[in-house]
Amino acid sequence: MKKVLTIAGSDCSGGAGIQADIKTITVHGMYAMSVITALTAQNTTGVYGIFEAAPEFVGQQMDCVFSDIRPDAVKIGMVSNADIIRVIARKLREYAAENIVVDPVMVSTSGSALLSPAAQEALVEELLPMGRVITPNIPEAEALCGKKIENRRDMRRAAESIGEKTGGAVLIKGGHLEGEACDLLWDGGEPCWFIAPRIENPNTHGTGCTLSSAIACALAAGYPLGEAVKRAKAYLTKALKAGLDLGKGSGPLNHMAGV
Numbered sequence: 153m154k155k156v157l158t159i160a161g162s163d164c165s166g167g168a169g170i171q172a173d174i175k176t177i178t179v180h181g182m183y184a185m186s187v188i189t190a191l192t193a194q195n196t197t198g199v200y201g202i203f204e205a206a207p208e209f210v211g212q213q214m215d216c217v218f219s220d221i222r223p224d225a226v227k228i229g230m231v232s233n234a235d236i237i238r239v240i241a242r243k244l245r246e247y248a249a250e251n252i253v254v255d256p257v258m259v260s261t262s263g264s265a266l267l268s269p270a271a272q273e274a275l276v277e278e279l280l281p282m283g284r285v286i287t288p289n290i291p292e293a294e295a296l297c298g299k300k301i302e303n304r305r306d307m308r309r310a311a312e313s314i315g316e317k318t319g320g321a322v323l324i325k326g327g328h329l330e331g332e333a334c335d336l337l338w339d340g341g342e343p344c345w346f347i348a349p350r351i352e353n354p355n356t357h358g359t360g361c362t363l364s365s366a367i368a369c370a371l372a373a374g375y376p377l378g379e380a381v382k383r384a385k386a387y388l389t390k391a392l393k394a395g396l397d398l399g400k401g402s403g404p405l406n407h408m409a410g411v
C-alpha cells in the first residue's frame with residue numbers, strides 16, 4: 153500500500169486541513185499519516201481560534217513518521233509560522249522526502265489568516281523550493297508574485313514568475329476567478345490548462361486542501377505531474393458536484409463521491 157503524509161493544521165469541523173487530507177488519501181486507497189502544525193477552532197462560518205504546535209514537537213512528529221513508515225508522497229498545507237516552516241524544511245531535507253506538494257495556505261475561505269505575515273519570507277525561501285509542485289490559489293499567487301491576477305493571461309505570467317523564483321512547478325488554481333474553473337500548470341516550457349465547468353455550489357470549504365492531497369496521492373502512485381493534476385481535479389470536481397450541504401456557511405465537499 154502507498155503511504156502519504158500530510159503536514160497541516162487540524163480543522164475540527166472536518167472540511168479542510170488534516171481532516172480533508174486524511175479523507176482524500178483514504179478514499180484513494182492509500183495509508184494516511186499526519187503531522188499536525190496547529191489546532192484550529194473553526195467551522196463552516198469562520199476560524200475562531202488557533203493553537204500552534206511547538207516547532208520542536210512538529211520535528212518530533214516528523215522523526216516518528218520518517219524513521220518508521222516512509223511516505224511515498226508528502227502534502228504540506230497550513231504551516232502557521234516561520235519557526236515551524238524551518239523545522240519542516242530541515243526534516244524534509246534530512247529524510248530526503250520525495251514527491252512533495254506544497255499548498256501555500258495563507259488565508260481561509262472565510263477570510264482568516266492561517267500564516268503569520270512574518271512567515272511568508274520563510275515559506276518562499278525554505279519550503280516552496282522543496283515542492284515538486286506548489287498550488288497557490290489566486291490571492292496566494294498574487295501575494296507570491298506581487299501582481300494582481302484578473303484573467304488567464306495574468307495567471308500565466310504569475311505562474312512563470314513564481315516558478316522562476318522557486319525553481320519548481322506551479323499550479324495556479326482559478327477557483328476565485330469568474331467563469332469556468334481553470335487551473336494552470338507551469339513546469340517550465342509551455343503551460344498546461346486544466347479546465348472544468350464551474351459548479352453552482354457555494355460549499356467550497358477545503359477544495360484547495362483536497363486537490364493538493366489528491367495530487368500527492370497520484371504522485372505516490374507514480375503518475376507524472378500533468379496526469380496527477382488531471383486525476384486530482386477530476387476527483388475534486390466529483391466531490392464538489394455531489395452537492396453535500398452541511399453547516400451554516402461554506403460547507404465541506406463529499407470526499408466519498410468516488411475516485
Ligand SMILES: Nc1ncnc2c1ncn2[C@@H]1O[C@H](COP(=O)(O)OP(=O)(O)OP(=O)(O)O)[C@@H](O)[C@H]1O
Nearest residue numbers: 261289325326327328333350351356358359360361
Ligand atoms: N465552483 C467550482 N466549480 C468547479 N471547480 C471549482 C469551483 N471552485 C473551485 N474549484 C476548483 O477547486 C480547486 C481549488 O481551487 P480554489 O481556487 O478554490 O483553491 P483554494 O482557494 O485554495 O481552496 P480553499 O477553498 O480550500 O481555500 C481548483 O481546481 C478549482 O478550479
Ligand SMILES: Cc1ncc(COP(=O)(O)O)c(N)n1
Nearest residue numbers: 161162168169260261357358
Ligand atoms: C486547518 C486549515 N487548513 C487549511 C484551510 C484552508 O481551507 P479553506 O480556504 O477552504 O478554508 C483551513 N480553513 N483550515
